[in-house]
Amino acid sequence: AQSVAQPEDQVNVAEGNPLTVKCTYSVSGNPYLFWYVQYPNRGLQFLLKYITGDNLVKGSYGFEAEFNKSQTSFHLKKPSALVSDSALYFCAVRDWGTGGFKTIFGAGTRLFVKA
Amino acid sequence: GAGVSQSPRYKVAKRGQDVALRCDPISGHVSLFWYQQALGQGPEFLTYFQNEAQLDKSGLPSDRFFAERPEGSVSTLKIQRTQQEDSAVYLCASSLGSGDQETQYFGPGTRLLVL
Known part of the structure; x- marks a missing residue:
């Protein structure tokens, strides 16, 4: 069985500070x-993905994430947060090794960036 | 270019009524996914199509839910004898394929309210 956990319902960070969503x-x-x-009143938008290769993945809007197999983690990071980054973030996983096509999403983490 | 479109955007149904939700994927996208998103939750996988073939329907919650994609493009999710617990946002997503082509592009969703 596959599962995803986003342990924080909400993350608060000041503009200009680094952010991490676990x-x-x-x-x-x-x-x-x-x-x-x-984003509010908008559909889900893709940020980045890890398929294979380099563990550090860079994506849209300056975001990056690191695949850590030993810790089974894929934390989202950004060196300097912007107020416009405030949104709801979802992590998702598909277990391609078992041959299924189900993509499992986490419950989401709401990011608030304060000016 | 045109993204994924869904119709209707909002649907109010009386309990016991049948509803049909439509998804127009991005042209040329082989893969199509349906999700159910309850308020405050992440999307939950319902079913997956590769062209016209429904390869995974493990997420459909009951036999009242039925999906089809007869010509490998437009898809319809049908819910028979709707119940109040079916109230949710239904999301459709499409992707070029799998692996490196697995980025899912989401539609705006259909918000279903069953009274």
Whole structure:
């Protein structure tokens, strides 16, 4: 079975400070990992993904995430937060090793960036 | 270019009524996903199509839920005899394929309210 945990319902950070949004996962096989963002009154938008290769993945809007197999984590990071980064962030995983197509999403973490 | 579109955007149904939700994926996208998103939660996988083939329907909550994609493009999610617990936002997403092509592009969703 596969699962995703986002342990923080909410993250607060001051503009200009680094931000981290945490994600851990559990799969039987091998993971494809994703981060999506949902702005108010807008649909889910893709930020970045880990499929294979370099553990550090860079994505849209200056975000990056590091795949850590030993800790089964895929934390989202940004060196300097902007007020416009305030949104709802979802981590997702698909266990491609088992051959299924189900993508599992976490419950989401709301990011507030204060000016 | 055109993104994923869904219709209707809002649907109010009386308990016991049948509803049909439509998804127009991005042209040329092989993969199509349906999700159910309850208020304050992450999207929950319902079903997956590769072209016209429904390869994974493990997330459909009951036999009242049925999805089809007969020509490998437009998809319809049908809910029969709706119940109040079916109230949610139904999201459709499409992607070019799997692996490196697995980025899902989401539609705006259909908000279903069952009274």
